[in-house]
Amino acid sequence: MDLDGIISTKQTVNYESKTRAVDSNTAVSFSIRVREVELRFVRDGSFLRENLLKHRTIASPVIGLEIPPCFLAGEEICRGYVAKALSKTIIPTWIQPFILPQICKDAITEGKRSGFMVEAQVGAVKQTYINNCIDVNDYNSEGRKIPTEPDCPICLQDFGPRSIITKLRCCDYNFHRDCILTWLGHKPSCPTCRDDICGVSLNPRHVINQMELQYELKRVSFEKRSKTLGWTKRVSRISLNP
Template structure:
């Protein structure tokens, strides 16, 4: 099963700082975590991915903790150890803790140099992406083994689909519309629908199928309509 499934984890850390009149120069952090999970099928040997699903987990209450003056002024290593211990006692997933720890410590030490206390309100978007390798469907590729998009340009950025090692074309499985990978992931951070047809990626509209039955002799051809 090696190489069949792989996972990437990233965080986007944004914060606002409020000065606090405090003779001890203490620092407080209020952290709100928003988690997003996406699953892709990655076609073998082809730089193309199909988005299977996206799920946004409900944000928990803000995590609040304080860094005492003695740890703020003791240097980066001591401060990092204290923050690491403080985060370990919260409900924040361990992988998120590891990725936001350097940012929190850096921000705390810089703010401690201002000579007054502070409150940092941070918002963290934590994204976990799982990639499942799949077999190649040759009918979707040209003679060079490159995927043929339904449209010649990405509907989001309106730039052509240029096949290169730095370009990844992603197809939404709910509707088969294609986009540049970075374009559609940026869109999906704020929307859960296809930007072309507005189909919900979690609950796509049922697709109509037409099945034809042809009978020999005098019987007419029967056409049946059904919904998947």
């Protein structure tokens, strides 16, 4: 299946900083720590059912950055220096544009007095969605959807009609989306079976467009009727993607 055109990405970056006095002649220095979370989902057209394929957390070591006084005269010159400095670090390139203005703002503010360090904590979440698709593992051999448990194992509340239900692809347990993502923020394993959730490889044959699913179910139904009636004609699979 061609996944082009159905993939969307949501990126969120949270930047927090505090300042402390240090024995330094530098106008302002930074210590930056980045915690990156990468998530990948397959979700259906309603956006209420999704399978979590990947959850990975990467914490970087503390990254040091010093900004000389001559680059604190204005925002533009500060941005140019900091952007070049960030490009030489291990901070992912997609995160750098989000934190660049915050670093410059802190630097220009604190640069008015020497001997201070800014300690920045960065939390970044990148969510990738394969939209309007279903995972064929959610269906049995007859094309019927496998029933979902009635409640969330974490909060023990029912899955309401508008609840976003997230299934862990590694073990097939279902949870409220907010419940499981909060849990995974502390522990990288399923709260029910303890399976590790570092990532599940995506086999393209296990993901199917919902229009293709409807066609496939009709094809299977037709073939079953054909066998019952003794017909020999077979319907060929037609790709719905150009």
